[in-house]
Amino acid sequence: MASPRDLNGDDWSDLVARLRDGDEGALRQLIDRNWNPMVSWLRTALVNARGAAGSPDDAEDLALDVFHRFWRALGSGRGPEENEQAAWIAYLKAAARNSFRDARARRHLSSVMDPESTGLEAQDPDGEARTWTRELQEHVRRCLSELEPRLQTLVVEHVLNEIPISQLAEVWSTAASTLRDWRSKALSQLGKCLKPVTASFSFD
Numbered sequence: 473m474a475s476p477r478d479l480n481g482d483d484w485s486d487l488v489a490r491l492r493d494g495d496e497g498a499l500r501q502l503i504d505r506n507w508n509p510m511v512s513w514l515r516t517a518l519v520n521a522r523g524a525a526g527s528p529d530d531a532e533d534l535a536l537d538v539f540h541r542f543w544r545a546l547g548s549g550r551g552p553e554e555n556e557q558a559a560w561i562a563y564l565k566a567a568a569r570n571s572f573r574d575a576r577a578r579r580h581l582s583s584v585m586d587p588e589s590t591g592l593e594a595q596d597p598d599g600e601a602r603t604w605t606r607e608l609q610e611h612v613r614r615c616l617s618e619l620e621p622r623l624q625t626l627v628v629e630h631v632l633n634e635i636p637i638s639q640l641a642e643v644w645s646t647a648a649s650t651l652r653d654w655r656s657k658a659l660s661q662l663g664k665c666l667k668p669v670t671a672s673f674s675f676d
Contacts, residue, residue, distance in 0.1 A: 488555045491546060503539050506561075510535045510568055517572045526575050534575060538567045566645075573644075574625050615665035623658040630655060 490498035515531035526534075542564065545551045552563045616624055629635045630651075637655070641648040 484557050485555065488560070492551075494547065499539070499543055506564060507535065510538060510564065513565075513568055514538075514572060521572075521576060523579075526579055530575070534571050535568075538564065538571045541571070542567055573629075574621055611666060612662075615662050618665065619658055619661060623654055623661070626651065626654050627658050627662070 487498055487501060491502065511531045514534045515528045518526055518528045518531055518534075542551065552559045616627065619627065626640070629640060630637060637648050637651050640646075641651055644651075
């Protein structure tokens with residue numbers, strides 16, 4: 473992602489101080505300086521994904537999501553630990569990659585859970601299996617939607633796309649042990665959510 477022209481040291485220090493104090497005017501200034509390169513990067517990523525993460529027209533919505541998450545992170549005491557411009561730009565770049573990754577995961581999950589994608593119609597003339605599948609898929613979709621976004625993404629990328637934990641750890645710059653903990657948490661929550669549902673169906 474291209475970076476905007478750097479502010480001088482005093483101006484940047486003032487902007488950081490205002491951002492950390494929750495000044496919305498400072499946030500608007502940061503967005504104005506980074507909006508075009510952010511949208512351009514996201515639009516390129518969407519084009520290269522060939523529809524797997526959405527339309528290039530979604531770039532501005534994803535950019536808004538990036539800055540919304542960034543603002544929430546600052547409000548909860550997170551965000552860049554350092555005050556240098558390079559650290560903040562790197563943080564925004566990482567946030568953009570995460571937003572794109574989540575959009576791709578949501579798109580894939582929607583496709584996987586689409587009842588029309590199961591191909592059961594020709595095999596099931598009476599419709600019983602299709603009805604069962606649609607109901608189960610709806611419950612699975614609801615249970616997945618109740619997971620934290622990071623857990624949803626992990627389920628899609630690791631469980632559905634079969635990407636190894638070690639590879640995800642490298643791409644996401646997250647410890648493999650942390651991702652394993654997330655996996656255990658996600659599968660545990662899904663199991664509890666789906667248990668009464670699967671128990672209600674007969675496989676006879």
